[in-house]
Amino acid sequence: MRAARLYGPADIRVEEIPGPPEPGPRQAVVTPLWSGICGTDIKEYTGHGGSAESTAHPLTGYTGLPLILGHEFSARVDEVGSEITDVKVGDEVAVYPLLHCGACPACLRGEYQICRIKAWNGLSSPWGGFGEKVLVEHYQLSPLNGISAVAGAVIEPAAVALNAVQRVGVGPGDSVFIAGAGAIGVLCMLAAKASGAAHVYVFELNPKRAALVERLGGELVPDAAKDDIPGYLMQQTDGLGVDIAIDAAGKPAANEAVVASVRPGGAIGIPSVHPGPITFDVRRLTRNDLTVVGSVGYTRRAWDKTLELTRAGLLPLESIVTAKIELDEITAKGFDVLTVPSDELKILVRVGGEAVTA
Ligand SMILES: [Zn+2]
Ligand SMILES: [Zn+2]
The missing domain is CATH 3.90.180.10 (Medium-chain alcohol dehydrogenases, catalytic domain)
Structure with a gap:
């Protein structure tokens, strides 16, 4: 062969x-x-x-x-x-x-x-x-039973995204922020929308990827807000912060923005693989009652649900x-x-x- x-x-x-x-x-x-x-x-x-x-x-x-x-x-x-x-x-x-x-x-x-x-x-x-x-x-x-072979090749990364979104607890009506629109970032956006999120804000500087985010129903954080993403997201959420923020970039700056953008009591998902250790202000977790959820791969349940959501036309x-x-x-x-x-x-x-x- x-x-x-x-x-x-x-x-x-x-x-x-x-x-x-x-x-x-x-x-x-x-x-x-x-x-x-x-x-x-x-x-x-x-x-x-x-x-x-x-x-x-x-x-x-x-x-x-x-x-x-x-x-x-x-x-x-x-x-x-x-x-x-x-x-x-x-x-x-x-x-x-x-x-x-x-x-x-x-x-x-x-x-x-x-x-x-x-x-x-x-x-x-x-x-x-x-x-x-x-x-x-x-x-x-x-x-595949009704899923195309092209979409079938994307089930695997989509399952990573759905698993991350489910583990961090995205639910109906939530506001979600996703840092980074690589494949996992965009798939997390689609999985969040399929899970009922009302607003999915995405930060991505690459214009082509940003255009795709918009086409697929994401709300772009404007480039001009890049030095104060949390400030911009506070404005969008009546000064509260998003319910859930996901680090899909695996970069220290993205992680910082994610931690600073979540409302008190909210949750942070980290499906991205950082190349090394990073530091962040752990006091924010304590004082704001935040939850941090890592995720690797997918549960069998998330895999099967990814196929079902795709078949139903929701992914x-x-x-x-x-x-x-x-x-x-x-x-x-x-x-x-x-x-x-x-x-x-x-x-x-x-x-x-x-x-x-x-
Ligand atoms: Zn992969
Ligand atoms: Zn085993």
């Missing part, structure tokens, strides 16, 4: 490699249709990652490089194991890329996203979305796809574009053939 494999910083090679073995009774082999490039992939590509393994992974046994990246993908089912009866060859699916052990305390509580030895396709497994074949477990197959996921490229173009038109500040929000790579649905 063909696969794009990462060999080291700035070194991705599209090459012919052996495909996966026959699936076991509760496994399947799928062919990725569209596969998204994520910020996490870019960090691996630039050598600032840390998500890929350097020693044998306790769940998958897989070690480091070369690595088939890609954890955000839709796929067509090619082969199914003998015990799989609810998914058949030819079905189109979103692949739930989070592998878990099923036996640790977190898994026994159903909290697979914090499994002690969780692994990801595309980071800590031999198989990833930028290869033409992926061996998956039965529980990783989520039939327009295709709208964040700004480019579609071929596997051979993955470096020049994909990774190299996203390594520098870019207008692109989500680039999808066509990996292994045509989808019926898109």
Whole structure:
């Protein structure tokens, strides 16, 4: 099969490699249709990652490089194991890329996203979305059933966003501030609106991303307010502050704005991955009775709800796809574009053939 494999910083090679073995009774082999490039992939590509393994992974046994990246993908089912009866060859699916052990305390509580030895396709497994074949477990197959293969490739980051929005408690009528309109920021905005938020304010300086935010119903914090975002948001909320603020930028200034913009009793969500420790005035949390909620990946419930919301037309996921490229173009038109500040929000790579649905 063909696969794009990462060999080291700035070194991705599209090459012919052996495909996966026959699936076991509760496994399947799928062919990725569209596969998204994520910020996490870019960090691996630039050598600032840390998500890929350097020693044998306790769940998958897989070690480091070369690595088939890609954890955000839709796929067509090619082969199914003998015990799989609810998914058949030819079905189109979103692949739930989070592998878990099923036996640790977190898994026994159903909290697979914090499994002690969780692994990801595309980071800590031999198989990833930028290869033409992926061996998956039965529980990783989520039939698209009415969702396009393009939107299906965005289910994964959308689930990250919905999980963050649900964990921080966005509800009907809330005012929400989101710092940063990268893919996760825009998806958090869509998830907040789908959860009933009345106003979603977004700060983003890139004009193309800002235009998309407006098109999708977000309310932009004007560039002129960039030195006093909390002041601007106070004006919009009768001097109170927003109910919920989300740091989707992973930068100290964004975090500062988020902490300073929440009303007393409100909550702060941090789904972004900061490159290092930051400082903030912890007295604000105490005096204003604030809640801070981190989030990683998604619960199974958030994953399933993301599919349901998309099917119901409440999450327009295709709208964040700004480019579609071929596997051979993955470096020049994909990774190299996203390594520098870019207008692109989500680039999808066509990996292994045509989808019926898109
Ligand atoms: Zn991702
Ligand atoms: Zn576990």
